[in-house]
Amino acid sequence: MRKQLLVVLAAVALTTTAVPAYATPSKSSVTWGACPADVASPILQCASLEVPLDYRQPDGKKISIEISRLPSTDAAKRRGVLLFNPGGPGGLGLAFPLTWARLGVPSSVLAEYDLIGFDPRGVDHSSPVSCDLKPEQLSLAPKYAHDREEVVQASESAKQIAQQCAASASAPILPYITTANTARDMDQIRAALGEQKISYFGLSYGTYLGAVYASMFPDQTDRVVLDSVVGSTGVDVTTVRRFGEGMQDRFPDFAKWAAIRHSIYGLGATPAEVAATFSKLADRLDEQPAWGVDGSTFRLGTHSLTYQTLAFPVLAQAWQALLNNQAPPAGSMRLPVTGPEQSQRATMISVLCGDNAWPRSISTYQRNVAEDRAAYPMIGGATANVWPCAHWAAQPLEPPVQFSDQGPSNLLLVQNLRDPATPLSGALETREAFGDRARLVTVDQGGHGVGLPYLNSCGFGAVINYLVNGTRPDTDKYCGAEANATRSLTAQQQQAAGKVMDQLRRF
Incomplete structure (x- = not known):
């Protein structure tokens, strides 16, 4: 049953017209300089802002938020700022404007906006937090449970992570690492930049953050694009269970792709045979x-490599190696551990557990696992299992933000029909919650992400047309399937696309 949520929204008249351009902001209080060494670029500028840790006590403890700017290429055409969040929770955002630009974004977008990135509170350069996780704990998704006892075992592992968070030096800060507070940070960024309004592009979890901002600060939104849409309850127990649904939606795309290339990889001559190979490998790896x-790592690793069709060759190579009792390609079945991984994971846990109250009863998860193992057998036994939030030390400090149809009509939602991480059901739920404030563009495509230049031109075109011209479809729109254009990527685009894929493979 959905929680009853608190919402405080200004009454704003509905409009379908474009927001008037404003080329000159009021005075900015930001002092731009060089970026940290790990994201340094001759054209990317960075700065630090102080914001309240607890917005209920604005004069209390402060934390630092690191922001970046890729300046507009044409001051005469500049409309304003376009703020990004690439997902997570806990995704690195400081370098994302440059990554997005290098993917092949039209020059009109780069002229219209200063592209603004930021590491959200708790992440890397923005007052990083830590739960002192061990390397084997960095993959937060629970193990695949085959029976009730394995749910109990997962609960013990989840409890250990929650206890480590509660005992860490970051423990006093973790309750304030929430989506609502990050949205408040975004408004502090807007004010510091001297902007009346901000445009926004959010991907994956970033769609929920953008939707929360549009609900809390409707008058401060200009053009809002939400790509690969999380449901209206945020990243809660319902949303993580949707990963199982998304995998069942997406896997047939890979099975068809692999069957066509059976002579190369030997995974099966038909999609049904490829599916049988999945089960064979999962069962073998469960036992040995x-x-x-x-088996659990194999299932979840396969899931993460279906996020982008670009990764299908790596996934096929990993399966082929395992079938032949050889080592899979490095990083294919398991995410590499990087420097800021601790802060990313601690932030992710804090947002998951601080936004919503999760079920505490193990029997609830045992029931969920049994249901999802039957409905979504590929990974449902993992994603419905016990997460650290079942043992989180503190209850959320405030109710989640409720989406509302009261506010400016300036949200564009774009969504693939077969998304392994944020399936269509969540997008439809969010679309309904916003009513006439939103338009939804659905794309006959698999994978996680629509607004990337190398994917569906109809879906990407809808994003660019809105950001540049302020034009949304009059009604919800459908984009048909297109031949994948990834083979025409330049070396720079391939590198940028790889960074996006690494960002999206969060669990």
Whole structure:
């Protein structure tokens, strides 16, 4: 049953017309300089802002938020700022404006906006937090549970992570690492930049953050694009269970792709045979893990490599190696551990547990696992299992923000029909919650992400047309399937696309 949520929204008249351009902001209080060494670029500028840790006590403890700017290429055409969040929770955002630009974004977008990135509170350069996780704990998704006892075992592992968070030096800060507070930080960024309004592009979890901002600060939104849409309850127990649904929606795309290339990879001559190979490998690795890959890691690693069709060759190579009792390509079945991984994971846990109250009863998860293992057998036994939030030390400090149809009509939602992480059901739920404030563009495509230049031109065109011209469809729109254009990527685009894929493979 959905929680009853608190919402405080200004009454704003509905409009379908474009927001008037405003080329000159009021005085900015930001002093731009060089970016940290790990994101340094001759054309990317960075700055630090102080914001309240607890917005209920604005004069209390402060934390630092690191922001970046890729300046407009044409001051005469500049409309304003376009703020980004690439997902997560806990995704690195400081370098994302440059990554997005290098993917092949039209020059008109780069002229219209200063592209603004930021590491959200708790992440890397923005007062980083930590739960002192061990390397084997960095993959937060629970193990695949085959029975009730394995749910109990997962609960013990989840409890250990929650206890480590509560005992960490960051423990006093973690309750304030929430979506609502990050949205408040975004408004502090807007004010510091001297802007009346901000445009926004959010991907994956970033869609929920953008929707929360549009609900809390409707008058401060200009053009809002939400790509690969999380449901209206945020990243809660319902949303993580949707990963199982998304995998069942998306896997047939890979099965068809692999069957066509059976002579190369030997995974099956038909989609049904490819699906049988998945089950064969998962069962084998359940009984006898190999090369550091057990059945659960195999299932979740396969899921993460279906996020982008670009990754299908790597996924096929990993399966082929495992079938032949060889080591899979490095990083294919398991995410590499990087420097800021601790802060990213601690932030993710804090947002998951601080935005919503999760079920505490193990029997609830045992029931969920049994249901999802039957409905979504590929990974449902993992994603419905016990997460650290079942043992989180503190209850959320405030109710989640409720979306509302009261406010400016300036949201564009774009969504693939077969998204492995944020399935269509969540987008439809969010679309309904916003009513006439939103338009939804659905794309006959698999994968996680629509607004990337190398994907569906109809879906990407809808994003660019709105950001540049302020034009949204009069009604919800459908984009048909197109031949994948990834083979025409330049070396720079391939590198940028790889960074986006790494960002999206969060669990």
